[in-house]
Amino acid sequence: MNAPATVELPVVVIGAGPIGLAAAAHLVEQGIEPLVLEAGTRAGAAVREWAHVRLFSTWGEVVDPAAEKLLAPTGWTHPDAATYPSGGDWAEQYLQPLADALGEKVRTGATVTGVSRSGRDRIVDADREGQPFVVHVAHADGREERLHARAVIDASGTWATPSPAGGSGLPALGERAAADRITYRVPDLSDPAVRARYAGKRTAVIGSGASAFTALAYLADLAKSGDGTRTQAVWVLRRGISGDTFGGGESDQLPARGALGLAAKAAVDDGHADAVTGFRTDAVERDDDGRLVLVAEDGRRLDPVDEVIALTGYRPDLSFLSEIRLNLDERLQAPVELAPLIDPNQHSCGTVYPHGHRELSHSEQGVYLVGMKSYGRAPTFLALTGYEQVRSVVAALTGDTDSADRVELTLPETGVCKGGGLLNTPEADQEQATGCCAPTPALIQLGAPGTDRTPASGGC
Template identity: 75%
Template sequence: MNLTATDQLPVVVIGAGPAGLAAAAHLADRGLEALVLEAGTQAGAAVREWSHVRLFSAWGELVDPVAEKLLAPTGWVKPDADTCPTGGDWATAYLQPLAEVLGDRIRFDARVTGVSRVGRDRVVDGDREKQPFTVHIRRGDGREERVLARAVLDASGTWSTPSPAGGDGLPALGEHAARERISYRVPDLNDPVVRARHAGRRTAVIGSGASAFTALASLATLAKSTDGAGTHATWILRRGISGTTFGGGGADQLPARGALGLAAKAAVDEGHADAVTGFRTDRIERDGERLALVAEDGRRLEPVDELIVLTGFRPDLTFLGEVRLGLDERLQAPVGLAPLIDPNQHSCGTVHPHGVKELAHPEEGVYLVGMKSYGRAPSFLALTGHEQVRSVVAAVAGDRESAERVELVLPETGVCGGAGLFDQPAETTTDGDGCCATPAALLIGVGAPAPSGGC
């Protein structure tokens, strides 16, 4: 292979989280120079912000095999493969040691503000592919720098850009003004300040995914504690309740994921939460010291003391404006990947094998990996990120055979129902060739099984 001057440059990885550090490990394993740029001051900065939340993936699925090989000479011992860590455990017992092994390949306090081709904005075609990438950085003290790169792997995730409460994807009217009573994260009820915000009070939770399940289960536990009398949640769903709403339960191949959904169902069945369905928030109004949510159809809910918005995340694409991305118009995920993860079509835990071909963009050498590759789609697993970076790094190294030999088997949820189907009449069915059947209606409030198994 004939090496060019650009080939001698480092591969820039944006983000020192799980996918970014795994990518750096794969680059090191192949003898390629990596430069990881992390906006935070330590590895796994975003993960540490939800350190109190327990993952439903076990350690066996959370450690990248090549990263484990890199760690082995240091005496690092992999935690019990069958136990599920918290975010804090993941950061301190794996991400931090991996970052220490990678050493000066990581530059902290370095926020990426722009990516482009040297001397070429996104309009210019001439000799574009021959130019290295230029990556602009802003340090915490305001200093600006730029580095050149042969390729850019954006593993910056979506944590910094949570979706708002508004049912139209925009902030609800009044959402900004009420921000001191709104959180966009799963509450840490072991924190005395956070606990005091919710104990004995009414909290609205908007969302229908694992984060909402976790919040509901936590609030229910608080309600049953000695200092939590009177704690109650209003669970707001934009769609109806169906047989898939609470996940796969005992049929889920990740037991802890199934148990989480059952815990949320128990919160409702035991009277610690009321479910409000088909509610798309239009306005958030002040009612004295409380907040009242008003839907697009005019429904006004009983006022609450606190609001937790867990409606998902979205990618920050602002610093990629000068490179040519091929993104699905709905999900903001790579066009090759989007059909495999589109929640309008299915919510399966199973994702078809994918790698560099599905993650490629018109701008050769730029890849979104990890959670950011999913755009606005939910249900990303660490296993997916490990396989993505393995495939992409192989392609950057010129090993197309390895890059295209993608093998990915993910644990199934035990259910599959497209979000786009939940507002349709119950008698609606899908074609036999589809992966999803219309979810059946589900009665809640009677005979809820207790969570069992899992981590």
């Protein structure tokens, strides 16, 4: 069967999260037909997994302008721009209405399993750019489908592919066998069953970012509660403790973000967590009682723990793009032109330069990785950045180079570039907080556990 003319085809958007839906809204605004493919059962599936977490951003910063225009005719009312939504608020009050407004342009239960050029594998040069993209899709009901597209915007994120506990980037020996005692998400201790799993137990927290801060503070809160007596955390760091270990603190332009690191510091200072530095996990063993023993590459062995929370970052799933010619940085797995701008060794959230379609382009013209996926393994992505990315990309697809090149973005500087605010901290105490970081889950619940459920994710 001959492939249809490229100009008649939709732009396939992979992922119905905040950035994917924003991309669809910009495409509609420019008169281009989008087709959004979401693996989950509902739009914003990943966001719904951290529905209980309050964002660092206000409502005024998490609604894309093109999306708001699309929503306006439906009678949608913009929530108070100065207030802070939870992940659940964001999903129910914005993402789901936006998906509903897009209607049949959004398909759920549709997992993209491959992207290529029609009739051309990765090797073939002949008339490659003249061929439309072919997107293979597996549906939840078992059906397989092949779709053609004029361009592909991959906004699938990294939430589904957390990094392992092993210090080499590969799972530690015994890590898979100990899967029943290891989680790669910040546990939701407001869930009684989850709370019981950690109460009175010794837990190793591996990682040095906002997710680890969150887990440490959360476990400290549990230790101070009536049912958490004897709860103890062991904070396992691959590096040493320095002045910036706990983020920007009080100097962070996002006070709620800075408070996350300060809460983790308090957990250590108050004796609820012991820090072990320079420890790169090589093996996970079990003792005679079935408890886990972490073994470092240098042979050090930690005292047994009951549970492990591995929060060592996320990485992009590139498996379904294996037939596409991507120009990716060998370290970050981000577009080569973007990688130097987001190198976490050099940049925090606010020092990443504005960027758009040129930095996101690949030798395979018409393919763009956007949102957290575009940042590869770098942890400093901001949702505001994602909205500007897709505006620029869509402008480029329309041929409006001037608009596509005009990228302007001012971001808050300093500190931890991941996570959500203090769940139970009154908004009045966070009134100066602006901006939003993602993709890493972050939840601090100080005081009595609330009624909100599920752990946080990437998203802003």
